[in-house]
Amino acid sequence: MTVMGMSLLDFARGPAINTAMAVFVLGVLWRLVSLLGLPRSVDRSRPKAGVPSAPMAALAGIWRHMGTPRGFGPMSMFQVFNGWIFHVGLAVIVFGFAQHMLFLKGLFGLSWPVLPTSVITLAAYVTLASLVAALVRRMTHPVLRLLSTGNDYVSWLVTVLPVVTGLLAVSHLGARYETLLALHILSIALLLVWFPFGKLMHAFLVFITRAETGMTYARRGVKT
Amino acid sequence: MPDTGQDRPTLGDSLAARGISRRSLLKYAGYLAGLMALPPMASRAMAEALAGAGRQSVIWLSFQECTGCVESLTRSFSPTIEDMIFNLISLDYSETLMAASGTAAEEARLAAMEANKGKFILVVDGSVSTRDDGIYSTNAGKTNLAVLKETAAEAAAVISVGTCAAFGGIPAARPNPTGAVPVSEIVTDKPVVNISGCPPIPDAIAGTIAYFITFGKLPELDHLNRPRAFFGDSIHDRCYRRPYYDKGLFAKSFDDEGARNGWCLYEVGCKGPVTYNACATLKWNGGVSFPIQSGHGCLGCSEPGFWDQGGFYKPLSASVMGNNAVLGGAAAAGLVAGAASVAMARRRRAAAMAAASKPGETK
Numbered sequence: 200m201t202v203m204g205m206s207l208l209d210f211a212r213g214p215a216i217n218t219a220m221a222v223f224v225l226g227v228l229w230r231l232v233s234l235l236g237l238p239r240s241v242d243r244s245r246p247k248a249g250v251p252s253a254p255m256a257a258l259a260g261i262w263r264h265m266g267t268p269r270g271f272g273p274m275s276m277f278q279v280f281n282g283w284i285f286h287v288g289l290a291v292i293v294f295g296f297a298q299h300m301l302f303l304k305g306l307f308g309l310s311w312p313v314l315p316t317s318v319i320t321l322a323a324y325v326t327l328a329s330l331v332a333a334l335v336r337r338m339t340h341p342v343l344r345l346l347s348t349g350n351d352y353v354s355w356l357v358t359v360l361p362v363v364t365g366l367l368a369v370s371h372l373g374a375r376y377e378t379l380l381a382l383h384i385l386s387i388a389l390l391l392v393w394f395p396f397g398k399l400m401h402a403f404l405v406f407i408t409r410a411e412t413g414m415t416y417a418r419r420g421v422k423t
Numbered sequence: 424m425p426d427t428g429q430d431r432p433t434l435g436d437s438l439a440a441r442g443i444s445r446r447s448l449l450k451y452a453g454y455l456a457g458l459m460a461l462p463p464m465a466s467r468a469m470a471e472a473l474a475g476a477g478r479q480s481v482i483w484l485s486f487q488e489c490t491g492c493v494e495s496l497t498r499s500f501s502p503t504i505e506d507m508i509f510n511l512i513s514l515d516y517s518e519t520l521m522a523a524s525g526t527a528a529e530e531a532r533l534a535a536m537e538a539n540k541g542k543f544i545l546v547v548d549g550s551v552s553t554r555d556d557g558i559y560s561t562n563a564g565k566t567n568l569a570v571l572k573e574t575a576a577e578a579a580a581v582i583s584v585g586t587c588a589a590f591g592g593i594p595a596a597r598p599n600p601t602g603a604v605p606v607s608e609i610v611t612d613k614p615v616v617n618i619s620g621c622p623p624i625p626d627a628i629a630g631t632i633a634y635f636i637t638f639g640k641l642p643e644l645d646h647l648n649r650p651r652a653f654f655g656d657s658i659h660d661r662c663y664r665r666p667y668y669d670k671g672l673f674a675k676s677f678d679d680e681g682a683r684n685g686w687c688l689y690e691v692g693c694k695g696p697v698t699y700n701a702c703a704t705l706k707w708n709g710g711v712s713f714p715i716q717s718g719h720g721c722l723g724c725s726e727p728g729f730w731d732q733g734g735f736y737k738p739l740s741a742s743v744m745g746n747n748a749v750l751g752g753a754a755a756a757g758l759v760a761g762a763a764s765v766a767m768a769r770r771r772r773a774a775a776m777a778a779a780s781k782p783g784e785t786k
């Protein structure tokens with residue numbers, strides 16, 4: 200298979216992934232600078248007595264949202280637990296697989312020990328199942344379904360595609376290895392391009408919003 | 424009198440005359456059939472066809488090449504195989520190997536073409552220069568391009584031997600100053616088989632020719648027109664270091680602990696996963712070894728554009744473009760775009776506040 204006179208793999212490893220990385224860097228910096236640089240309103244209310252300092256409150260806010268507060272139902276528990284599974288799964292795959300480490304090493308010059316392919320493959324199947332469960336819940340939960348927009352579904356898709364194409368490439372299923380590898384790299388390119396402009400941007404923003412929420416709650420004396 | 428091949432002794436006769444028994448022909452046919460994964464009966468059919476056949480007329484043209492392919496064939500380790508190859512064919516013209524030279528050599532080519540019109544196999548090693556009408560590679564005052572067109576017009580089939588003839592190879596590597604192209608780009612009206620490799624495995628050349636003589640047609644080819652029998656599996660699929668790949672055990676340099684333990688060479692640039700060839704099974708020098716067994720990663724020499732894949736020592740999963748400038752530019756553009764939208768927001772806010780009658784709810 201050829202694109203612009205080069206093999207699909209050369210296209211993926213060369214122009215495609217490099218353009219995608221450039222879009223990613225541009226988009227992320229653009230969004231971060233324009234969000235953080237916005238003029239902020241000052242809360243003129245008097246804080247409750249004895250509230251923790253702002254950094255502590257921020258950390259508490261980040262920490263508090265890592266789990267489900269007591270009193271929430273099992274479905275919420277499931278959602279948070281399932282979220283943990285695929286986030287950790289993705290991290291294991293991205294950082295634990297030798298081929299991925301080598302890609303990152305090529306970019307940043309850092310290397311670290313990696314896990315056997317069998318462990319990564321297992322993690323990928325678990326992650327895939329977890330992502331599918333998240334989608335099923337999104338599509339069946341009456342409220343969540345109404346809250347969901349195209350952005351959620353596209354973000355889900357660009358996250359799932361690299362997992363699927365990666366599994367296919369490792370197991371040589373469906374096409375020749377170089378084609379599968381090219382598709383895998385192209386799926387990453389898609390993810391990188393979508394990332395700054397869709398909900399995947401939460402990877403950067405989640406800690407900012409949680410810190411902000413934590414500080415607001417603390418000021419108002421919310422107890423957890 | 425032109426040699427039409429009719430009155431030539433059969434291959435069986437000429438082998439017998441040289442003291443090579445029928446039994447060894449059978450063995451050899453069995454060997455080739457085995458290599459090509461043909462059904463058991465095929466080896467006998469092959470032996471019979473080979474014994475009865477007039478030797479196949481072959482014209483061998485060498486273009487932009489290094490002669491490594493011919494070396495690979497003629498210096499193949501086992502002398503009997505090399506003998507067999509040259510007994511299978513009647514090499515009517517080969518600049519490298521023939522005794523004749525000059526006008527006599529050119530006449531030999533034209534005579535062989537005339538005598539075996541439509542029946543000879545044209546073997547080409549080397550790529551074809553096309554820039555400025557191909558003047559960068561000429562022979563006897565004729566460009567390779569012209570000789571190829573003239574000769575191929577009369578051939579039964581064309582075999583491109585080596586990566587240069589098959590895919591352009593090193594002469595076609597960037598910036599390709601001579602406008603080198605593979606043979607298949609010039610010869611488009613008849614079958615062109617690619618036996619790629621830098622150099623190719625001699626058995627792949629012999630097997631393909633033997634198949635053609637036996638069955639009167641070309642063997643099954645892959646999407647790059649290479650015989651599937653030899654190019655059906657990737658090096659990685661057949662590599663004895665594969666268990667280390669699967670365990671994630673990689674040599675990180677050529678003299679570390681991992682290298683000494685024989686671990687996988689992926690990290691030091693092995694292209695085995697995307698390279699299709701028979702090196703890992705047939706091996707080289709009479710089955711002694713092949714690059715990975717000798718401790719070096721596969722260069723991917725039997726694949727198109729192998730010279731321009733971003734470096735022999737760069738892992739396959741690394742991206743392959745100098746991207747720091749691009750990324751730096753993107754970062755700068757992102758910062759500027761961010762700063763611009765901040766400035767816009769602030770200006771809008773200032774304007775709104777100035778317009779408001781009671782300013783100062785927020786600061």
Ligand code: SF4
Pocket residue numbers: 658659660662663664665666668686687688689693694695696715720721
């Ligand atoms: S040495 Fe090369 S071909 Fe062999 S397992 Fe490692 S990557 Fe694959």
